[in-house]
Amino acid sequence: MWIVKLALSRPYTFIVMALLILIISPVIILQTPTDIFPSINIPVIATAWTFTGLSPEELEGRLTTVYERALTTTVDNIEHIESTTVNGQAIVKIFLQPSASIDRANAQVNGDFPGHPSPVAAGDSASADSEFNASSVPILQLGLSGEGLSEQQLNDLGLNFLRTQLVTVPGAAVPFPYGGKTRQVMINLNPTLMQSKGLSPLDILNAVTQQNLGRALRHGKDRKV
Numbered sequence: 001m002w003i004v005k006l007a008l009s010r011p012y013t014f015i016v017m018a019l020l021i022l023i024i025s026p027v028i029i030l031q032t033p034t035d036i037f038p039s040i041n042i043p044v045i046a047t048a049w050t051f052t053g054l055s056p057e058e059l060e061g062r063l064t065t066v067y068e069r070a071l072t073t074t075v076d077n078i079e080h081i082e083s084t085t086v087n088g089q090a091i092v093k094i095f096l097q098p099s100a101s102i103d104r105a106n107a108q109v110n111g112d113f114p115g116h117p118s119p120v121a122a123g124d125s126a127s128a129d130s131e132f133n134a135s136s137v138p139i140l141q142l143g144l145s146g147e148g149l150s151e152q153q154l155n156d157l158g159l160n161f162l163r164t165q166l167v168t169v170p171g172a173a174v175p176f177p178y179g180g181k182t183r184q185v186m187i188n189l190n191p192t193l194m195q196s197k198g199l200s201p202l203d204i205l206n207a208v209t210q211q212n213l214g215r216a217l218r219h220g221k222d223r224k225v
Contacts, residue, residue, distance in 0.1 A: 043096040045109055052088045053186060060085045067092060075108045076100075142166075 007014045049067070051059055064085050071081060071092075077100035082093045096105055144154045144162070166172055187208065189201060 042098065043100055043102040043105065045094045045096070045102070045105055047092045047094070047109065049090040049092075050088060051090075054088055056085045056087055059088070059090055064090045064092065071109070074111070075105055077105070 047067075049059075049063055051063065054062070064083050067090075068081050068083060071094060072078065075094060077097040079095045079097050081095065084091045094105065094109065096102070142162075144158050146154060149157075187204060189204060194200070194204075
């Protein structure tokens with residue numbers, strides 16, 4: 001009740017205070033930084049591997065499992081490890097303790113050590129390591145559709161045209177489009193016959209690549225003629 005008595009005894013003071021709150025509030029609201037997600041201090045390193053044409057089961061056995069075991073012996077302050085293996089791609093996330101140094105962990109992950117799966121087999125690509133913030137999650141997803149356009153055309157438009165325009169937006173991190181159909185050639189190899197011929201999967205891959213390149217060059221010459 002004392003505040004009511006104070007307001008009745010000094011009405012002008014409370015009127016001025018109310019006006020000040022009304023004037024200052026919009027300025028404070030506009031200057032206050034806002035963020036949808038809180039800052040989560042969980043150091044995480046994400047490593048992506050690519051092996052085109054390998055099934056998830058084979059990629060998990062040849063690369064993902066071997067890589068996880070190697071990380072446990074060479075990287076310290078690991079809290080836990082999460083991995084996702086799909087057709088031709090593997091993503092491994094190394095969650096560190098809150099007090100761990102992200103720079104030290106990056107150096108340990110990128111360093112060469114016994115048991116490192118590169119190269120596990122001919123044809124795999126080098127890993128792409130990046131720091132991952134647990135609070136940085138996608139807030140917008142864009143889907144593409146179009147009448148009369150095939151999945152290959154939509155994938156080409158999203159990868160080569162739309163993505164190059166969206167990546168210029170400040171603060172935007174635009175990954176490669178997921179979905180659609182890309183041109184792939186699956187070759188089933190017989191390990192016994194390859195061993196008898198002294199061939200490796202990389203030899204087959206190079207032969208197919210050179211054959212496709214030769215056809216493309218001959219096709220280009222025919223068109224010029």
